[in-house]
Amino acid sequence: MAEYEDKVLHDIDGIKEYDNPLPGWLMAIWWGAIAFGVLYLAFYALRFGERSMESEYRAETQKALASVQAHFDANPLVPPTAAELLAGAADPVVLDRGSGRFAKSCASCHGEKAQGLIGPNLTDDRWIHGGSVEQVFQSIVKGWPAKGMPPWGRAIPPEEISALVSYVRSLQGSAPANAKPAEGDPFPPEPIPGR
Ligand code: HEC
Known part of the structure; x- marks a missing residue:
């Protein structure tokens, strides 16, 4: 300092x-x-x-x-071909998957055996919106919201929707008890390969 x-x-x-x-x-x-x-x-x-x-x-x-x-x-989102959907109707693994999902998401409206409840009978050969497997696929993916059928395209993964279509096709002609009367236009079931 x-x-x-x-x-x-x-x-x-x-x-x-x-x-x-x-x-x-x-x-x-x-x-x-x-x-x-x-x-x-x-x-x-x-x-x-x-x-x-x-x-x-x-x-x-x-x-x-x-x-x-x-x-x-x-991995483009290619819709399955009719041949693939029909082949699934003879594949026990696919059908098992389809029936499991049907019981969870569909039976409440279409009945446990798809015999029809609120929704139409899915086992007969008449369809309101077309009975080809491709049309059924579209009905499930897009639904018919104005008529009470929800669209499932976002809620259910694509392979499971395919399995549902194959399962529904496999039920054609199963004639379950208490079936709801057929509605819509006739559409003869497409042949399942190997059946
Ligand atoms: C909330 C009730 C409800 C649920 C759940 C439901 N559906 Fe439906 N579904 C309907 C109704 C109602 C219709 C009829 C629509 C019409 O009349 O246009 C229908 C129509 C359909 C059709 C078209 C039938 C035809 O004659 O063209 C298919 C196929 C179908 N449903 C499949 C399914 C599947 C598979 C599931 C499960 C993933 C499912 N639905 C779940 C109510 C339902």
Whole structure:
């Protein structure tokens, strides 16, 4: 301190003011507070942090969408062919799957044996909306919402819808008890290969 003691700025009644530099710890707080203020402004008032996070989210979303697109490009949603649906009607594994799903989602309206309840009998050879396996597939996927048949395309995975169609086809002519009278136009059942 001695070296500064000559530089007296003011001397009022023996109280001297020296031109000494501020101590290091105080200057550290001073500059630290300024640096904190600048960062605070940038992050909270100007939202630099959020902006960089936002672009990161956007990039990730783009990447996720691209991977979903790539998945569908590699696995296009091709509806099954009539031959595949009919072949399923003679495949015990497919029929097992179809009957399991039918009991869960369809029996409440069409009856346990598809004999018809609120919904029409699915075992006869008359159909309101067409009886080809492809038309039955469409009826199940899109439903007939205005008439009380829900669309199942989103609720049931595609293979299971195919299994349902095969199962429904396998029930043609099963003549269950308490069957609801046939409705719609006649459609002779398509032949099941190997039956
Ligand atoms: C909430 C009741 C309800 C449920 C559940 C339901 N259906 Fe239906 N379904 C109906 C009604 C009602 C119709 C008749 C629609 C019409 O008259 O146009 C129908 C029509 C159909 C038809 C067309 C019949 C024809 O004669 O053209 C098929 C096929 C069918 N349902 C299959 C299914 C399958 C398979 C399931 C299970 C995944 C199912 N339904 C679940 C009520 C239901």
